[in-house]
Amino acid sequence: MDQLDWNLLRAFLHTAEAGSLSAAARRLGLTQPTLGRQVAAIEQQLGVSLFERIGKSLQPTPTGLALLEHARAMGAAAEELGLAASGHVQAVDGVVSISATDMVAAHLLPPLLLRLREQAPALRIEIVTTDALSDLRRREADIALRHVRPTEPELIGRLLREASASFYASKDWVRRHGHPRQAAEAARHAFVGSDRSGHYLGYLRAHGLPLSEDNFSAYAENSHTGWALVRQGLGIGAMMDEVAQSDPDVVRVLDEVPPVVFPIWLVTHRELRTARRIRIVCDLLAQALMAPAGAAAGSA
Template identity: 70%
Template sequence: MDNLDWNQLKAFLETAETGSLSAAARKLGLTQPTLSRQVAAIEQHMGVTLFERVGKTMALTSTGLDLLEHARAMGAAAAALRMAASGRSQAVGGVVSVSASDAVAAYLLPRLLRRLRAQQPGIAVEVISSNAMSDLLRREADIAIRHVKPEQPDLIARLVREAQAHFYASQSWVQAHGHPRDAQAAAHVAFVGSDRSGQYLHYLAQHGLHLSEDNFSCYANHTVAHWALVCQGLGIGAMMDEIAQGTPGIVRVLDDLPPVRFPIWLVTHRELRTSRPIRTVFEALAQGLAQAPGDGED
C-alpha cells in the first residue's frame, strides 16, 4: 500500500458508492475512460479484484467490501483535513458554494447575491441548484438552504424563519375560468401536477384539496418548470409567497384555504464557520432570507 495514489482511491470509493463508472465519473468531473483506468490501476497496485461488472453496474467483490470501510475512513479524514484548512482561511475572498432548491436558486438567491457582490466583491458564489440535500460533510457545498432541519451533529443549522405558500394562477387563467376561492370550487378546475405517482395528490389532500388525476392539465417535477406552466395559464399551482408576489401577471386563488407553512434552514459545517468567506456569505444569506415578502426589496 506504499505510494497509494489518492485519485485512484477516490475513483474506487465513488464507484463503490454510486455503483456505476459513469455516475462516479460525473461526480468527480472525469471522463469515464479516465475513471476506469484509475480503478484498474488501484486494482493492479493492490493485486486484488475490487469490482465485478453486473450488467451496467459495478458490484463490489468480497475483497472490495472488506476494503470499502477503510477507504471511507480515509475519505472522511481527507474531507476533515480540507475543512480544517478552509476553516483557517480569514481572507474575505474566494469561492463559496451554496446549495438550494431550483426555485430558491432561480428566484430568491440572485437578488441576495447581487447585494452580497456589491458589499464583498472578492467573494464569488457557486450556486448549486438541486432538490436533493447536498452532503455538506463531504463538501458538495459549503452552505445549504433547506426546508428540514438536518440531524447530523457536525452541522450547524440556523432557523431563518417560517415561510409560507399559497395557491396561484395566471391572470389570463382567472379571466377565462373565474376565481375559485374554496376547496369545493377547486374540484372543478385545472391544476398543474408535479408527479404521476399520486404523491402530489396526497399533498393537496393534506391541505384540504381532494382532487383526482382529471384535475391535472400537465405535470412538471421541478418547481421552476412547474411555476412556468402556471404562469402560462395551464392551471393552479402552489408557490412561496415571495416568489409569487415578484412574478408579474399572477393572481392568488383559493383564498379561503390556510397557507402552507414550512421552515427555511441555513446549514453549514461546524468547522467551516471559522472561515471568514463562508461566514460572510452565511450571515448575508441569513439576513436576506429572514426578510418577509416585500420587506427590504431592492
C-alpha cells in the same frame, strides 16, 4: 443584572455549537477548565442552567436555546465589526457554494449575491440548484438553504423564519375558468403537478383539497418549469408567496384555503462554519432572509 461580558457569551456560543467543552476550548485556544469556568460564570450571572449533559456531549437547555440565537447575532456583528475596521472584508476571497431550490436560487438569491459582491468583491459564489437535499457532509455544497431541519450532528442549522406558499393561476386562466376560492371548488379545476408518483397529490389532499389524478393537466418536477406552466394558463399551482406576489401575470386563487407554511433553514458543516469566507456568506444570508425579500431588500 450587570451587563454580560462578551467573553462569557462567546464561551457559551462556542460550547453550544461545538457540543462539548473540549472541542470549544480547542476552537478558542483556551484550556478546558478555563472555558468551563466561563460557562459557569455566565450561568451564575443569569441564574439559569444553559446546558445539560447527554452522554458525552453538552446540549443547550430550552433557556440556552433561547439565548443561543442572540449570542449568534452578537458574534456575527462582532466579527463583521472587526472585519470592517481592519478592511479585511474586501480582501476575503475564495469560492463558496450555496445549495438552494431552483425558485429560491432564481428569485431570492440574486439580489443578495449582488450585495455580497459589493461587500466582498473577491468572493466567488457557486449556486447548486436542486430540489434535493445536498449532502453537506460530503461537501456537495458549503451552505444549504433547506425547508427541513438538519438532523445530522455534524451540521449546524439556523432557523431563519417561516415562509408561506399559496395557490395561484394566470389572469387569463381566471378569466376563462372563474376565480375558485374554497377548497371544495378545487375538484372542478385543473392543476399543475410536480410528480406522477402520487406524493404531491397526497400532499394536496392532506391540505384539504379534494383532488384526484384527473385534476392534473401537466407535471413538472422542476418547480421553475412548473411555474412557467401555471403562468401559461395550464392550471392552478402552488408557489412561495413572495415569489408569486412579484409576478403581475398571476393572481391568488383558493383564497380561503390556508397557505402552506414551511421553514427556511440555513445549514452548514461545523468545520466549515469557522472559515471566514463561509461565515461572511452565512451572515449575509441570515440577515437578509430573516425578513421577506421585499422587506429585506432595503437593509444591508
